[in-house]
Amino acid sequence: MHHFHSLKTSIVAKETNDSVHISFEIPQDLKPLFQFKQGQYLNLKMMLNGEDLRRSYSVVNAPTDGNDQLEILVKHLDDGRVSSFLNENLTLGDVIEVSPPAGHFYTNYHKSNRKNYIGLAAGSGISPVLSNLIEALYQEPESTAYLFFSNKSLNDIIFKERIDALVDKFQGRLKVVYLLSREKHFEDELFEGRISSQKLELLFERFPEIDPKESIFFICGPSEMIKDVSTYLKNDKKVPSLKVMFEYYAAPDDEENAEMSDEFKAIPNLESMVTLIIDDDEYSFHLNSKKRSILDQALNDKLPVPFACKGGVCCTCKALVMEGEVFMDKNFALTEDEVERGFVLTCQCHPTTNIVMLSYDV
Ligand code: FES
CATH class of the missing domain: 2.40.30.10 (Translation factors)
Known part of the structure; x- marks a missing residue:
């Protein structure tokens, strides 16, 4: 932990x-x-x-x-x-x-690679995208990168000086398009608006050298943008899922009421004895499956559990199910492989068996 x-x-x-x-x-x-x-x-x-x-x-x-x-x-x-x-x-x-x-919003780089990376970022979503593109450009001298970055206005462009300096430094290997959603600053209409599937289609026309299927995408921004763009890339452009990486910077709005979902309504109403292993110590409490999440109950009991976003986004509250079963409302952070191996986000978990044991020491 x-x-x-x-x-x-x-x-x-x-x-x-x-x-x-x-x-x-x-x-x-x-x-x-x-x-x-x-x-x-x-x-x-x-x-x-x-x-x-x-x-x-x-x-x-x-x-x-x-x-x-x-x-x-x-x-x-x-x-x-x-x-x-x-x-x-x-x-x-x-x-x-x-x-x-x-976190695992990254891919591994190697100096012999000759790849193309595309960053799609909105506002403060630039941070993890830029980190990845910088690393790619440093580690892979033969690779190229594009950054399509939307902000409200010219003055709102985060890290503009730094990004422009990177364009100079990497001499043709990094191309950047700034999009402005609330200001008409550039003559070209292509640079107005937000990042969307339609906008991406136009950007691909403008940069015909880009082959989406052969590119690796890093996407960070609002949930609607991520859904729209990632679906378009996978379905329309046939980009393999593994090459479309995204990170939410907040829990998607339309998932906020997941506790009222049919899946949540369908879980059994039962009293459970939940045991948490934290730094080799065991803590137990009773919890009704339909009430608060396991993390919320632990915090209520003042247990030293790790957490940050409480929205299923950051992965900080990750634990391994050692015994019993739980229902997980939302998951924007764990990989499919982690879920298969029994990891859960405790901020999203409700017990569905009478006995549940989770370990944070993993
Ligand atoms: S606290 Fe961030 S995913 Fe649970």
Whole structure:
């Protein structure tokens, strides 16, 4: 199970009007633990007004870009308590509780590869996409990359300077198209609007050298965009599923009421004895299958369980089913293989047998 460590901020700088760029210094003794893969995320923990709040933020930089710090981007969200605090109150040198990098939104690169990578990002979805593209360009001198990046206006383009510098640095191997959804800035209509399947069709016409079937896609943005674009790529362009990787930056809206789904209604109404193994200790509690999730009950009982998004997105609450069965409402984080091996997201789990045992020590 991942624990939190105190990390000092080494950069706190406004990136756009509503986002802040934060860098963490990694002390020598924590370097092995905080080694990361491109596209992974960090969980941040903070007490605000007496409440223990956790949030996940993707790392922006890449393992081989020569920066030994960890950088994240935090977009200010309406009603976002953590994002407001980080945007408005964080100052240079402040210390934050951070858990080691996690997640598997990446592919492995090799210097002999000659591939094409395409990043599709909206707003703050740029972080894990950019991390992957940078790593690809550094590690694979023969590979190329495209970034199609949508923002509201020119001033809202996150990391524009950094991206433009990368275009210069990699001399023709990185092509970038900025799309603006609420500002008419470019003469070409192609650059207006958001990323969608229709827009992608037009972009492929504009860049005929792109063969979608032979490209690897990294997609991060709102759920509608991910669904639309990934379905189009797989169904219309016949891109194999393994080459279409995506990461949600929040739980999809239309899944928010999953507890009312037919599947959830169909689970048996029963009392269960749930046992959790956390750092070699066992904790047990009673839980009704139709009530709160296993994670929520554990938090209610003040057990030291790991969590961040509570929306089935970040994977922090992952545990292995050792005994019994559970129903998992949503899963935007575990791979099919992990699910087959018995892993679950405890923030989404309800017991469906009288005895359930889960282990976080995996
Ligand atoms: S807490 Fe993020 S998936 Fe459960």
